[in-house]
Amino acid sequence: MAGYTPMMQQYLSVKEEAKDALLFFRLGDFYEMFFEDALTASRELEITLTGREAGAEERVPMCGVPYHSAEGYIARLVEKGYKVAICEQVEDPATAKGVVRREIVRIVTPGTVMETKSLGDGANNFILGTAEADGRFGLAACDLTTGELYVTSFAASREAVRNELNVYRPAEAVGDAASLARLSEESAASGRTLLCTVREEADASPQSLAAQFPGELWEQADPVRRLAVARLIAYLGETQKRSLGHLRSVKAYDPQMFMALDAFTRRNLELTETVRDRSRRGSLLWLLDKTRTAMGARLLKRWIDQPLLDEAAIKERLDAVEALHGSWMQREELRTELNEVYDLERLVGRIAYGTANGRDLNALKASLGRIPAIRGVCAQLGSAQLVRLAGALDDCADLAAAIDAAITDEPPVSVREGGLIRTGYNAKLDELHIASKDGKKWIAELERQEREATGIKSLKIGFNKVFGYYLEVTRSNLGALPEGRYERKQTLANAERFVTPELKEKEALILEAEDRMVDLEYELFTELRDRIAGQIPRLQKLAEQVAALDVLQSFAEVSAERRYTRPAIGSGYELTVTDGRHPVVEAVSEGTSFIMNDTSLTDDSSILLITGPNMAGKSTYMRQVAMIAIMAQIGCFVPAKRAELPLIDRIFTRIGAADDLVGGQSTFMVEMKDIQVMTEQATSRSLVIIDELGRGTSTDEGMAIAQAVIEYVHDVIGCKALVSTHFHELAHLEQTLPRLRNGCMAVKENADGVTFLRKLVAGAADSSYGIYCAQLAGLPETIVSRAYGLLEGSAAGETAAAGIGAKRPSASGASAVGETGGSYAGSGPETAEADAGGLVQLAMFAEPEPPKTEKPRKPASPGAERIAEKLRKLDVMRMTPLQALEWLNDARNLLMESGESS
Known part of the structure; x- marks a missing residue:
């Protein structure tokens, strides 16, 4: 550092303490950055890069931002994955002798952001602490803004790590190199960025942890849990450089307490975000969120991410929802009161952090003032859980009174400008x-x-x-x-x-x-704030209870609005749903009638093999069953007339085709890996959903694999399963597998085409209507016609001896998939072809090739082509005389309109 000015020497000395962070160095009214930090910040923030004389031969690169607007710039850098170290002047420049003393007062990282504007009120921001030893994986998850801290441990398998990672979707992690490598791999596979900091050492002794978390039984805790928590707390202490007074309790749990939902299932069912654009709208979370508080919205997401496996706990939630569901006036009153409650969790976080101002304390006072009314509303309802919850609500009247006595009604934003304290207080x-x-x-x-x-x-x-x-x-x-x-x-x-x-x-x-x-x-003011900080456990407990009330009333509100019913939860095997609906599809299809379907998966009928056309509703139906099960196990009413459901320990889904381009895996390989995980982890209490099993390889091999998987689920696992396939030949399994039943999606055919009824009926389909779906998708008519010709020519060669033609939409009044529709002669190649049995199938509109001496025949006019196409689709044998006359009249009118009557 020789040759640099004293100020620049000070900068370089401070920078040594935060080598992996961008250093915001306070100089008067600006935060300045120098050297490589300046180059990075100017590029990422798009601000002017300048230089500064610092005693060296060359000017030092420099850029800066005003201190009063630094928060926005810091947030942008953190969102891009950078750490930002904030260095402040810690002595008065007026009295300083020489260079003003400066110190790093905080390091802001993606997982330790406290400014909630960039986070969103309804979203948590988790940072993880991890540890891996002796085949066990320990994971601690903390949201610094709310004071939530969860810890768990499990067998160190890839699937288990992935499942827990998807519960928290962390922004940052700290731990040993091995555990962080697992997290980084799984996070990248999910398309998310995770900032990782390796920290091998930490004091994980029970005595050390007890100092931060008094009352916890650390001696009995799994060692990897202790180490994960210790690493996390040590890292937070180093970066935040202050007391973490709001981190005083740890919520320990085992993953086996909740329904297991892997990453593919969460994505396929669109529980918290949509597949297409990862937006909230169109997800189950979006549908169920009628919460009135930010902490309620965050808890709702956590409940959806972790459906319960405790029958008693589920029924307690359902009891509360039922009481609120049946009491409209009390529910509206409760919603009104909750609407006036601020984000208690984050208010408490700012109080503990020492960043709360007078307005924050007034917001806390206003929130506490609503608790007596909330307690009164709950006491009027007939639910034992609500009455018990209401009785436990602590309105912290002493704290509210202290705030009211001290803080003016309209305090300034800054706590160092005066105008905070009421006259008469001191x-x-x-x-x-x-x-x-x-x-x-x-x-x-x-x-x-x-x-x-x-x-x-x-x-x-x-x-x-x-x-x-x-x-x-x-x-x-x-x-x-x-x-x-x-x-x-x-x-x-x-x-x-x-x-x-x-x-x-x-x-x-x-x-x-x-x-x-x-x-x-x-x-x-600070005395009052510190006094309130001493009561943080009371406030955190209150916030947790109010959030739970908010989620329960949200369930009741949605259930009343959408006509949901209370499910019956039992410990048996059978799953029976009457008039079930897909909750989200129904919600986004306002103005159209949703087709309801029944489901019955029992000891005698545990597997449903579904065939039928594309776009007929197979995938929606299968997702619907899974969604109803999840909604029931989070304690919500379900979209059905009646539902009797068992406790499902895990849901596996394989829906949709998505190649793993990064991993170099094809659709088929991805599907097979998912099936492999299912065969390892599914139990008789699981629900398996596979859409289009066996696609992605040859027909024969795909069909063989599909049958083998179905037999394995039937004979070995014994779980409930919904399997859709285009291999209609698999319908024969109903004859050999006693617990398998065939089902198909009904279709109605008429002269204008095909109507998908979206109704599940017993039996097997005999066509997938793939070419018709291609026509609906807008493929050129030449391609569609050629496809029909090839299909019908192939079918004629194979089945003409039996008198069966290729399947194409008929002109019948109504026929469901699975019924025979007769031969579709007349839509094959334009020349007569003999099949293997010597039969000739004549094309209705085939014309002899003109002699070479004749001029080429004039192409058919557009109107004639349209008539010809309609005629090809006509099933004359099923038409009444009146229908035939009407058809001829329509054809004549079409020719007249196009000026071709001559």
Whole structure:
């Protein structure tokens, strides 16, 4: 550092403490960055890069941002994955000898952001602590803004790590290299960025942890849990450089307490975000979120991420929802009261952090003032859980009263400007207020007296921070001033400024009073804030209870609005749903009628093999069953007329095709890996959903694999399963597997095409209508016609001897998939072809090839082509005479309209 100025030497010394962070170095009213930090910040923030003379031969790269707007710049850098170290001036520049002392007061990282504007009220921001040893994986998850801290441990498998990672979706992690490598791999696979910091050492002794978390039984905890928590707390202490007073309790759990949902299942079912654009709208979370508080919204997401496996706990939630569901007036009153409750969890976090201002304390007071009314509403309802919950609500009246006595109704944003404390709260402060007020009155009186004594009506007394109070007289009136009393202080273009001994004496009293007022108000405010911080456990418990109430009323509100019913939860095997609906599809399809379907998966019928056309609703139906099960196990009513559900320990889904391009895996390989996980982890209590099993490889091999998987689920696992397939030949499994039943999606055919009824019926389908779906998708008519020709030609060659033609939409009035529709002659190739049995299938509109001496035949007109196409689809044998006449009349009108009647 030789050759650099003292200030730059100080910068380089501080930078050594935060080598992996961008250093915001406070210089007056700016945070400055130098060297590589300046180059990075100027590029990422798109701010001007300049230079500074620092004693070296070359200018040092430099850029900076104003201190009062630094929060936004810091947030942008953190969102991009950077750490930002904030270095402040920690001594008064006016009294400093030499370079002002500066220290890093905090390091902001993606997982330790406290400014909630960039986070969103309804979202947590988790940072993880991890540890891996002896085949066990320990994981601690903390949201610093709310004080939530969860810890768990499990067998160190890839699937288990992935499942827990998807519960928290962390922004940052700290731990040993091995555990972080697992997290990084799984996070990248999910398309998320995770900032990792390796920390091998930490004091994980029970005594050390007990100092931060009194009352926890650390001696009995899994060692990897202790180590994960210890690493996390050590890292938070180093980066935040302050007491973590709101981290006083740990919520320990085992993953086996909740329904297991892997990453694919969460994505496929769109529980918290949609597959297409990862938006909230269109997800189950979006549908169920009628919460009125930010903490309720965060808890709702956690409940959806972790459906319960405790039957008693589920029924307690359902009891509460039922009570609220049946009491509209009380529910509306509760929603009104909750709407006035601020984010207690984050308010408590700011109080503990020492960043809460007067407005935050008033928000806490206002929130506490709503608790008695909330308690009263709950007490009126018939639910034992709600009555018990209401009785446990602590309104913290003592804290609310203390805030009300101390803080003014409209305090300023800053806590160092005065105006925070009410008159009457502190006698000394009141004296200073009077001194300041009287002093200003004295100055106003002095101004009046001086005007009278000098006869200068424009004389005025002003104030600035350079030399305090002064008397200002215009140049034209200087001759009216008496000699000797006025001391010139400043000369302006059109006026002179003066002071008098009396004015300076009174100024000293006024300024001293105001300075002392500000200091005393800040001291009184911090005393009150610290007093409230000492009651954080009470406030955190209250916040947790209010959040739970909010989620329960949200369930009740959605259930009443959407006509959901209470499910019956039992410990048996059977899953029976009457008139079930897909909750989200129904919600986003407002104005259209959703087709309801039944489901029955029992000991005698545990697997449903679903066939039918594309776009007929197979995937929606299967997702619907899974969604109903999840909603029931989070304690919500379900979209059905009646539902009897068992406890499902895990849901596996394989829906949709998505190649793993990064991993170099095809759709088929991804599907097979998912199936492999299912075969390892599914139990008889699981629900398996596989859409289009066996696709992605040859037909014969795909069909063989599909049958083998179905047989394995049936014979070995014995769980409930919904399997859709286009291999209609698999329908024969109903004859060999006693617990498998066939089902298909009904279809209605008519002269204009095909209508998908989206109704599940018993039996197997005999067509997938793939070409018809291609036509609906807008493929050129030449491609569609050629596809039909190839399909029908192939079918004719294979089945003409049996008198069966290729399947194509018929002109029948109504027929469901699975019924025979007769032959579809007339839509094959334009030349007659003989099949293997010697039969000839003539194309209805085939024309002989013209002799070479003739001119080429004129192409068919558009109107004639349309008539011909309709005629190809016509099933004459099923038409009544009246229908035939109507069809001919329509054809004639079409030709007339196109001017082709001649």
